[in-house]
Amino acid sequence: MTISVRPDTMDPAAPPRRPRRSTVSRVIAYVLLSLGALACLLPFLWMLSTSLKSSTEIFSFEPSLLPEALRWENYVRLFEALPMARMLLNSVFVTLTVTLGQVTFCCTAGYAFARLKFPGRDKLFVLYLGTMMVPFMVTLVPAYAIIRELGWINTYWALIVPQFFGSAYGTFLMRQFFMTLPQELEDAATIDGCGPLRIFWKIFLPLTKPAVATLAVFNILGVWNDFLWPLLVIQDNDLKTLPIGLATFQGLYATDHSLLMAGAVVSLIPMLIAFLFAQKYFVEGIALSGMKA
Amino acid sequence: MSTQITPAAGGRTPQAAADQEEAEVRRGHEAERSDRTRAEARLGWYLAGPAFVVMLAVTAYPILQATFDSLFRFKLTAQDEREFIGLGNYSMILTDPVFWSSMWVTLLITVVTVLVELVLGFALALVMHRAVRQLRGLLRTAILVPYGIITVVSAFAWFYAFDINSGFVNSWFSWVPGIDENLNWFAETGPSLFVIMASEIWKTTPFISLLLLAGLAQVPGDLEEAAEVDGATWWQRLKRVVIPNMKAAIMVAVLFRALDAFRIFDNVFIMTGGANNTQVLSLLAYDQSISRLEIGLGSAISVLLFLCVLLICFAAIKLFKVDLAGARGEG
Numbered sequence: 001m002t003i004s005v006r007p008d009t010m011d012p013a014a015p016p017r018r019p020r021r022s023t024v025s026r027v028i029a030y031v032l033l034s035l036g037a038l039a040c041l042l043p044f045l046w047m048l049s050t051s052l053k054s055s056t057e058i059f060s061f062e063p064s065l066l067p068e069a070l071r072w073e074n075y076v077r078l079f080e081a082l083p084m085a086r087m088l089l090n091s092v093f094v095t096l097t098v099t100l101g102q103v104t105f106c107c108t109a110g111y112a113f114a115r116l117k118f119p120g121r122d123k124l125f126v127l128y129l130g131t132m133m134v135p136f137m138v139t140l141v142p143a144y145a146i147i148r149e150l151g152w153i154n155t156y157w158a159l160i161v162p163q164f165f166g167s168a169y170g171t172f173l174m175r176q177f178f179m180t181l182p183q184e185l186e187d188a189a190t191i192d193g194c195g196p197l198r199i200f201w202k203i204f205l206p207l208t209k210p211a212v213a214t215l216a217v218f219n220i221l222g223v224w225n226d227f228l229w230p231l232l233v234i235q236d237n238d239l240k241t242l243p244i245g246l247a248t249f250q251g252l253y254a255t256d257h258s259l260l261m262a263g264a265v266v267s268l269i270p271m272l273i274a275f276l277f278a279q280k281y282f283v284e285g286i287a288l289s290g291m292k293a
Numbered sequence: 294m295s296t297q298i299t300p301a302a303g304g305r306t307p308q309a310a311a312d313q314e315e316a317e318v319r320r321g322h323e324a325e326r327s328d329r330t331r332a333e334a335r336l337g338w339y340l341a342g343p344a345f346v347v348m349l350a351v352t353a354y355p356i357l358q359a360t361f362d363s364l365f366r367f368k369l370t371a372q373d374e375r376e377f378i379g380l381g382n383y384s385m386i387l388t389d390p391v392f393w394s395s396m397w398v399t400l401l402i403t404v405v406t407v408l409v410e411l412v413l414g415f416a417l418a419l420v421m422h423r424a425v426r427q428l429r430g431l432l433r434t435a436i437l438v439p440y441g442i443i444t445v446v447s448a449f450a451w452f453y454a455f456d457i458n459s460g461f462v463n464s465w466f467s468w469v470p471g472i473d474e475n476l477n478w479f480a481e482t483g484p485s486l487f488v489i490m491a492s493e494i495w496k497t498t499p500f501i502s503l504l505l506l507a508g509l510a511q512v513p514g515d516l517e518e519a520a521e522v523d524g525a526t527w528w529q530r531l532k533r534v535v536i537p538n539m540k541a542a543i544m545v546a547v548l549f550r551a552l553d554a555f556r557i558f559d560n561v562f563i564m565t566g567g568a569n570n571t572q573v574l575s576l577l578a579y580d581q582s583i584s585r586l587e588i589g590l591g592s593a594i595s596v597l598l599f600l601c602v603l604l605i606c607f608a609a610i611k612l613f614k615v616d617l618a619g620a621r622g623e624g
Binding site for chain 2: 025029032033036037039040041043044046047050058059065105108109111112113116117118119121124127128131132133134135136137138139140141142143145146162165166168171195196197221224225227228232242243244246247250257260261263264267268271272275276279280
């Protein structure tokens with residue numbers, strides 16, 4: 001037993017060995033890479049530079065990427081002109097709460113759909129998957145009517161509850177992941193007298209870190225980005241999240257591009273932190289979501 | 294199984310007694326097993342239950358309500374004049390050129406962005422796949438930057454960049470034929486759609502390239518090496534080995550993105566608001582339901598949008614022959 005090969009030491013994300021890679025293809029790859037990175041980053045660099053320019057500079061005839069002087073005071077003005085701190089707090093609170101709920105309910109539902117037998121399971125799953133295809137626009141007005149009936153307009157409830165109890169996409173992702181875990185693991189635990197709930201909690205859940213990281217990041221991005229729904233249910237300035245806050249204040253400061261771009265940069269920072277935090281699990285997580293050929 | 298468990302009728306012979314005993318033991322096992330099955334089923338329903346309730350509350354009920362509303366002439370500001378008109382809203386929409394023009398614009402945006410993103414995303418994924426280990430983390434994060442920016446804000450940024458007064462595009466790219474400092478991108482349909490699509494592509498290519506990178510990681514390396522040893526060119530290896538082995542990943546990426554692109558809203562809402570024939574279906578439904586409070590008409594557009602999405606999914610699933618609900622990724 002001790003001499004067995006340990007496949008777990010192999011890095012699943014490592015590229016296949018490529019014994020004879022020519023210098024030419026390497027150079028081409030790096031040129032492509034640099035161009036791609038530049039294309040990805042150029043609009044962002046422009047945002048960053050605009051956020052540090054004065055307004056006369058923004059409207060000059062010869063726009064340059066580098067600002068004449070770094071006007072960090074634009075960021076101070078941003079926090080003075082808009083309730084940025086409050087908007088950040090709202091966005092962070094809503095995003096974290098929704099993600100916590102999503103991860104919990106997508107994990108449990110994904111596990112049930114993948115590993116437990118119950119009547120109607122597969123039919124229910126197909127139906128649930130079908131909800132992924134429903135455009136948000138279709139449910140918008142009736143959902144708004146429900147929220148109004150509940151008296152939740154202008155509350156955090158309206159932003160959190162509709163998304164809290166899981167989503168088809170997340171459940172799909174977790175189900176695919178749970179299906180790839182070996183049956184032997186479950187059988188061994190059952191023989192040792194483990195019930196399904198304990199198998200889930202003690203054995204399967206610890207193995208799902210990559211999938212949970214993926215789900216969490218997709219979710220954080222999605223909620224952070226949400227525009228239309230908050231726009232409808234929130235009018236109170238104190239409850240505005242970043243997207244609607246920045247977009248509505250845009251109307252008030254229409255010519256002050258540097259303010260909005262500073263807002264863009266500030267709103268990106270929490271996402272970068274989330275990426276850096278999760279990215280080592282991230283790609284492996286998608287790789288394990290069952291999209292096998 | 295059930296035929297084996299015969300009712301034990303007064304067994305007199307030793308053989309019969311043994312049979313009976315055995316049957317009883319078996320029945321005991323079965324009771325235990327069905328107990329466990331029942332417990333498992335109950336747990337299954339408890340765990341999947343929230344998903345079911347959400348489906349009913351957030352999707353099923355609203356769809357039924359929207360379909361119901363779409364059969365009425367119903368304006369929120371004139372609630373008393375609500376009137377059942379059957380398929381009246383649908384015939385009105387389907388004969389309206391504005392609907393068809395938004396339909397074509399939406400389809401055009403979907404097809405162009407998904408195709409371009411697929412090619413770009415694939416190139417990025419290939420490069421990321423081969424990048425040296427030390428750079429990989431940095432690369433992934435850099436590539437994900439556009440994806441992390443709020444769409445509404447990125448829409449404003451692209452709008453400013455192409456703006457005739459403050460944008461850098463006109464002065465930096467004046468060497469490109471057709472671009473000069475007097476070009477007003479948002480005055481005409483073609484250039485407006487170009488900017489909308491460019492912004493959409495910039496924003497979501499990272500997503501598709503991540504999905505494709507995951508697919509690439511699953512192509513068996515020895516297969517590719519064998520092809521290389523046999524003298525296959527880079528293009529042949531890509532076409533005959535890599536792509537066929539990641540068909541399912543490509544399909545999922547295309548389907549997710551196509552569904553998303555078909556519902557495009559934020560970029561158009563911010564940049565043109567649907568002016569100059571850049572109206573898309575989501576925005577049209579929004580304008581009717583939210584801006585004009587024509588709930589009946591807006592609901593009918595939404596239902597039509599839903600039918601189109603169903604059609605796309607159906608076509609995609611038939612075309613790629615992949616079963617999303619299937620077990621263990623046997624796509």
